[in-house]
Amino acid sequence: METPPKISAMYYVKNEEEFAPYSILSIYNVVDEIVVVDNGSTDRTRERLSEFDKVCWFEYQTEDFSELANFALSKCRGDWILKIDGDEVFYRDIEEVLPVLTEYDQIDAYTCRFFHLNFGLDSMQNVSDDDGRFQRIFLFQNRPGRKFINPLHESLIGLGPAIADSGLHYVHYGYTKPMEFILDKLKQYASKMGDPYFYEGRTANHLLEQAERTPFPYEHPEVIKEYIKQKGYSGGTPKPPKDMQQLRHYLDHIVASKHTKVEEKQEKQGNSLEIGALPNCISPGFEHLDLRPLPYVDIVGDIRNIPVEDNTYEQVIVPGYLLEHLPYHDIGKALRECFRITKEGGKVYVRIYDGLKIAEAYAAGEINNESFNKLLFGGDREGWERHRCVLDRVILRKMMEMTGLKVDMEYNQHWIIELGGTKYTHFSELG
Missing domain, CATH: 3.40.50.150 (Vaccinia Virus protein VP39)
Incomplete structure (x- = not known):
């Protein structure tokens, strides 16, 4: 029997004690190792994540996120890399879908979509499940030439032409934290992007009033559902799982068209x-x-x-x-x-x-x-x-x-x- 490919999960974190354990739980059963690079946490992040036996812990401090990402990537030994942040939690269907995705070694990388919760556990910035703003590459083959660029919002380059949509979703919890924390984070980002006065004079109430918000329609991912209930939210309907037959049909089509696409790109x-x-x-x-x-x-x-x-x-x-x-x-x-x-x-x-x-x-x-x-x-x-x-x-x-x-x-x-x-x-x- 052919040995299944190894998968490395790749994190870099700073003060993510609240959500990172749930993030790891959501992908724990489908990865072989979990590389965590700590960027100067002062809370209980290391203590909480060290409880997982698959975690390989490293420390590296820098303001350049692409530098952090490349350091984490250099420590990954898997055939595939699952890049994820500490405030991102997948739904359970990843356990059925990911092994299928990694069967297709002709595909270079996969995207997934995410629900960007916005100033609350019951509202999001997305306008639909397929809102294209909230889609990113999360899984890619670990091959030479892949690296991250851009110091703030890092991007992965060096991928081949065959990129497919996994159909998976996760929930992003980073903007459900206290409003003062979010405003301070936004100010830091604006300053790093050369516009330090963009949020000058704005308050948490201003952000809330101006936020683009629609109701979050689903239950929260299974691994974090009880914790979310403790925080006072228990609404939503179950999120439908991915149709596996439809997924395989789609991936077969991507593989079949890859050679033509490579030739066109070379021309x-x-x-x-x-x-x-x-x-x-x-x-x-x-x-x-x-x-x-x-x-x-x-x-x-x-x-x-x-x-x-x-x-x-x-x-x-x-x-x-x-x-x-x-x-x-x-x-x-x-x-x-x-x-x-x-x-x-x-x-x-x-x-x-x-x-x-x-x-x-x-x-x-x-x-x-x-x-x-x-x-x-x-x-x-x-x-x-x-x-x-x-x-x-x-x-x-x-x-x-x-x-x-x-x-x-x-x-x-x-x-x-x-x-x-x-x-x-x-x-x-x-x-």
């Missing part, structure tokens, strides 16, 4: 990136990035945290409608990421609708209310598909310049505006 020049790839508008000769692990997507990632090395592409193309799906303050993060991955002298192109022309056409009766709403606000769709802001050429130009781009091209056609910004070849040119 690409690889010096240009198109973000927000759609099958009817992808450009030949480009690599394509999307949040969804679709067959024609080369890189799965969030535009605010692109899993690509610095100075990689000659040109990056960004659709404005994608930027407008983000909260306004996140657009700067996305543009900074585009700037980071563009080579010196390379160009970032951003296309947006010309809101003024659309408004003039609406006022003149040339388009109806439905078309106006769809063009500017994403129609009547619910959730994150709806536009959170509307960009115009003045605001977009300013934001691109603040990123560090020299906006030197503007193209207008019908209702479309395209701005092109060049990355300076020498820092001194910023003058």
Whole structure:
């Protein structure tokens, strides 16, 4: 009988005594070792996690999360790596699904989705089970060339082209902690991202009032359910388990299409990136990035945290409608990421609708209310598909310049505006 592949769980933690034991319990039966890197905990995290015999404990302190991740990865001996945080707890169906996922050694990595609880145990930021904002790579093969980049929101690079969706979900409990703790954490993140005054003057009540919240419909994962009841919450319905027959059919399809995808990627020049790839508008000769692990997507990632090395592409193309799906303050993060991955002298192109022309056409009766709403606000769709802001050429130009781009091209056609910004070849040119 063939020996099943070994799986290493990979954590790096700091003061996670409350949820980390439940996180480990949720994956304990499907992994062979649990690598925990402590980043300077001052609570009982080590004491509580040392109770698990599979835990291999290491200490490493740094403010760079990618450095922590790479250190943890270097200590993993498994064939597959399950990357998980101490405040993330899986549902029990992972015990049935994970052994199937690791059977498919032709697949390079898997994504999962998660319920991002928001300021309470009964509310979440997700608008549905399949909200694409809350999806990430969590399981990947332990092969040479894989490493993490980005010091704050670390991203994994060096993966092959075959990335599949596992269909699994976990619950993220990090934002159910006291509001003052969350506000302090957000302030630290904002400061590290170069915007130290973003949360200046805001209180916990401000966060709660402005939070995007929908009811959390399910019971909590089995391993933490009793603890959650002790905290006063016992609602929700059982979460349906993954359909295993459907999963195998889907994975067989991914494997069958892998060879074609590898050949197509080898034919690409690889010096240009198109973000927000759609099958009817992808450009030949480009690599394509999307949040969804679709067959024609080369890189799965969030535009605010692109899993690509610095100075990689000659040109990056960004659709404005994608930027407008983000909260306004996140657009700067996305543009900074585009700037980071563009080579010196390379160009970032951003296309947006010309809101003024659309408004003039609406006022003149040339388009109806439905078309106006769809063009500017994403129609009547619910959730994150709806536009959170509307960009115009003045605001977009300013934001691109603040990123560090020299906006030197503007193209207008019908209702479309395209701005092109060049990355300076020498820092001194910023003058």
